[in-house]
Amino acid sequence: MSNFFSENFSKLPNSKTSIFAIMSGLANKENALNLSQGFPDFKSDYHLIELVNRAMLNGYNQYAPMPGVYGLREAIAEKFEKLYQEKYNPETEITITAGGTQAIFTAITATVKKGDEVIIFKPAYDCYEPTVELVGGKPIAIQLDPESFKINWEEVKSLINSKTRMVIINSPHNPSGKVLSKEDMQQLEKILKNTNILLISDEVYEHIIFDSQKHESACLYPGLKERTFIIASFGKTFHNTGWKMGYCAAPAYLTTEFRKVHQFNVFSVHHPTQVALATYITNEQNYLNLGNFYQQKRDFFLNLMKESRFKFIPSKGTYFQLLNFSDITNENDFDFAKRLTIENKIATIPISVFNEQNLDTKVLRVCFAKTEETLQKAAEILCKI
Template sequence: MTLRTPVQTRSKLPDVGTTIFTVIGQLSAEHNAINLSQGAPNFSCDAGLIAGVTRAMQEGHNQYAAMTGLRTLKERIADKIATLYGTRYDVDREVLITASASEGLYSAISGLVHPGDEVIYFEPSFDSYAPIVRLQGATPVAIKLTVPDFKVNWDEVSAAITPRTRMIIVNSPHNPSGQVFSKEDLAHLARLTSNTDIVILSDEVYEHVVFDGEPHHGMATHPELAQRSVIISSFGKTYHVTGWRVGYCVAPYELMEEICKVHQFLMFSADTPMQYAFAEHMNDPQTWLSLAPFYQRKRDLLQTLLAESPFRLLPSAGSFFLLADYSHFSDESDSELVKRLIVEYGVATIPLSAFYTDGTDNKLIRLSFAKDEATLRAGAQALCRVKPR
């Protein structure tokens, strides 16, 4: 029996309901579909991490951590960023451990964006950006990346900037397209934001998953952009433990001060035992330096396995994802095709239209290669059987 309330509700997100992600999840469970949809690994993390968490618990590290996080872990992060990207953050004032990258995104947007502000972001996009902006009484301004290369049209960005623009959200490596920012992109962004009060919120959760020997061009690699950027990253994505929900945020002190005001009332602190384990694990730089070749092998395997499929694969320069084009063999909407793949072929993918607020359909689906080899082979085998319609 469902309880009924006499309370009249007034939704802050009246257009948010059941999404295609929910539909796909339910269909996938019903048909026991092979999961190439979710951007979460289905293989185990390093056993040393689990041992580290267990040891931390047994040693009594089970109460609240400091609000901004375990200092040893923050030191490891600051050292890593300085070594890789050349920017040194103050451990005590400019590094924050968050209860997931998602919490970092929320705290940053909530702390720095005000009612009446405008926030530029790029579609297709991670689905939380626009709703978080709207919850602040601000206006999300979507700019579509060009298709099929998924690049930023910086002339469009220039035209979209107004006196109300408070923030620009960027994401590289990019979910869902797998594309990455270049040095030229950073130069354009620096030019457009120079001498403004615009904050850059940079979602860099796949920072260590950049392929083909290319470097990660994050905001910390550009001194001018680093001065106005909030950078978000994820231990879950880096160490194959997305369910542990621990991330981090770095930013200049004046920005971080406002982010911490939200964080302290939203979460106060991230999980303590996990922080001890991550601090210990980060003693070895190979724990992140090995990620790019590790995932590149998975990308290459899936590309090879799908060579005889009817799909045309778009290049993937980073992240856990690649896109597959089916426009040459079907007129189905991407949502219809994804449902058919589950029901008729037993494999789950994601329609790219789910990453657009207006449901733009470019006849592309997203595949995740953050899976073990058996799953990739089974999923590719199913996709190779797909018949045109």
């Protein structure tokens, strides 16, 4: 019966367990230092936790409105105006979601039909491709340059056709830390002009950007804003990934379609946390200081890694850093990552699983959203390899 089921009913027959679950599971089994999955090992702001607790005590424990608590949507709209001088209507253009992944899933499910093509840049966050496949779409992968992670816009242009339904971008980019430039966004805007192609702009790391660079949100470009689902994450921003809180901002006609799926997917998300965040994000310092906060961690870690045999280019955003191990071993990255976890007691993520046809560039991803104590221990281990 099990073989019959998998061969005849599975809508994702080639989908495997997430690499994050595999490496974190192995880290737990081996009692290894976990730099694999992207979560902080330090505490959230006690004030935010207090606000959530207060909301619970004040009775916000039943279903929230389907689109989200209005006060939070209003605060997000104000945030867009402050940061980007762009307007989103909190009533018709902002929806609170159970994290960024649910928002991405919902946006794809609401708009991609059987046979539609969706352009994805690899290495890519691992939820994009299977979601497209789940709804009968066809992922069209473009492999980024293995060293610079730049997008070849001529290649993008050559792949656009009547079947292209959507393009998915991610900046700052997980796993490389690459940040799309103004020129990149202008190129994309030009390519999509006079088409009906939609865009998902995964901006969950928008506030974690380094070296005085600017985040080029899709909302800053009129030709993109009119066709874009912007995806954001409170969990990434406020060090509480386990709360699974995010949002989607999109024009009203796209939000209408988004909510048709959202209401039957999760309906609504954690009510007291929404109430708390509505207050918390009105203080812009709670997110504007994140770049400096994480840049100090990046610099602290990379300064310690100078004595290692790993090669690296400092990440420009996110809280991830890539480490090239080509001077250390010829092993494939998955085997090397497993061996590091078992023998050296440090867990990382092999990048090949995110690449087209599992391209192995001898690179691992580590998460530096950790205490200095954790980063010190990690560097000591890695410098001995």
